[in-house]
Amino acid sequence: MWNFLHKMASPPHFYGLSAKMIPWLYAAGVVAVIYGTVAGLFIAPVDEEMNDGFRIIYVHVPAAYISMMAYMVMAVAAGIGLIWRMKLAHAVAAGAAPLGAWFTFLALITGSIWGRPMWGTWWEWGDPRLTSELLLLFLYFGYMALRAAIDDTAKADKASAVLALVGAVNVPIIHFSVEWWTSLHQGPTIIKEGGPGIHPDMLYPLLGMILGFTLLFGALLLARVRTEVLHRESRARWVHKLLMPAGEPG
């Protein structure tokens, strides 16, 4: 096991292994998403209170879940890179950030679309999840802006790692604060989904979508990290061998 991890930490090994993993992740992810979409659009029953518009939760909830998970992946990878000085971990953090930001953006858009019929407006400050997602987006922007502002890659890795760790400690606190803040206001909330009364026909497509999104996130993340690794290791011999056909002078 230790040997496996040690091997994984080496960029050329990772590069080779991830090439084999990505197609499987894409395939499994697409299958899960197709199931979730079809079941969610056609099989899940309509709630008494809402019309078919609620079906957007099949995109919104997985996107929101991934947006949070991506931040944790980013923070953990950054922490590993900082403490154990693993270059690959820093590459994972760098790759996870833009992905996480996009999923956060997707969650915001779909959340806004979903809430519009209920709130009568495109944005409702009183909704805790929407506001939390917005702050999460700002956290992602801060991380990416700090990386972009530092020229030296190793230094940027370390500085953004500190930021990611500080952010990770604060994310639960931010969530709690926003919940408390909106609870004072007694505004409209989106849905009591995930509660005991949820119909299985509504739940399974949701789980399918979450699984599908997670697998797709994994595939996309590996693809991004591969690019990062190539870029960072561009002077290494294994990269040269990879990119230049055999037999040509190096």
Add this chain to the structure above:
Amino acid sequence: MTALLSANDLCLVRGDRCLFRSLNFALNPGELMFVGGANGSGKTSLLRGIAGLLDFATGHVTWDGRKILDDYQLFRSEVVWLSHRVGFKDELNLIENLQFESALRASSMDKSAPVIERLGLARLTDLPFRYLSAGQQRRVALARMLLAKARLWLMDEPFTNLDKAGQGLVAELIAEHVGSGGLCIAASHQTVEIAAPTIRVML
């Protein structure tokens, strides 16, 4: 016998350039190491890496048998640093600056008067630091080195911007420090003769 300060297979990467690799050295009490090389060859980075201010890509530095980062606090108490950015506050005067230094390094201010005297700074103690000339500011930095009870002196370009007398003073202080059992690593693109057992490293 293992050297007090040694380095193993050092490689430094700045930006995308590898400045040097497979660098080894060993330094004992009573020895001086001169690091030479053209501007931009990595002399300053090497010294900063030895001090622990930046990381080497591979390799490590050991002090007294242990890697410096394993007991960094101990190493910091044995090291004192000099560079062209002297690290004093412009608005404070000499005494106030040295008082701060002494609190940082657990050295007492009692010995400061003879040191200030010896370095020719006695008349300048009340002026805000910004009014001192570059040479005078460098001498205050030398005062810092004399007052700190540190065995390893790390000096980045200690002779630059000094006149002959100033360079002579620096050489004399280094020779004294090394002669009484201290170690010194000096990076300089000038060659200066110092009366001490010298190792030369060229980058």
Add this chain to the structure above:
Amino acid sequence: MPPLLDGFLAIIRRDLLLAWKRPGDILNPLFFFAMVASLFPLAVGPSPEQLVLNGPGVVWVAALLATLLSLNSLFLSDFEDGSLDQIILSPQPLPLLGLGKAAVHWFLSGLPLVLVSPLIAMTYRMPGEVVGIMMLTLALGTVSLSLLGSIGAALTVGLNRGNALLSLLILPLAMPVLIFGARTVSLAAAGDAVSAGIYFLAAYCMLALTLAPFATAAALKISNE
């Protein structure tokens, strides 16, 4: 081995001495605080009901922005003149030295804000009992902000346009402090219980006090490379 507090006290003494020689530095954030607080009635209108309603929020937002303003230069001069090298290389624990800088920052920036805030509150027709709660929340909040801000200042020292970047980094992290600070004062104005908010602010302050110095120390070493 020197007593651990030597460096902490020395850096506080040094920075206070530096501030004494440049007293204007304290006034800038205070003027900014007062000006931002004046913007709202000018922009939104001076109706008394609106003022009373908005007072807590405005005071808090102004305090947050004024604190951000003064954070930018926290480590800048040390970075530029080489003092940061000496500070990092001193045998004193770097987290304690970072804590000392944050302490001076609060004393010169946060504390004056707290002391001036009743004047601003008065222009927003805040009743006397509420002003006390407001000052308490501001005191706890500005300590947290100085600590959180020292991390951001350490991460961005020496960067191009570090000022804007510092705000982008710190503002999302400061939201809990703003939310609990401002809303607790509103609750006090409405006569509701404030203990939850005060406890939260105190707890966050303790968390920041324990963890921020280590993050600041790590950030300083990284930025100084």
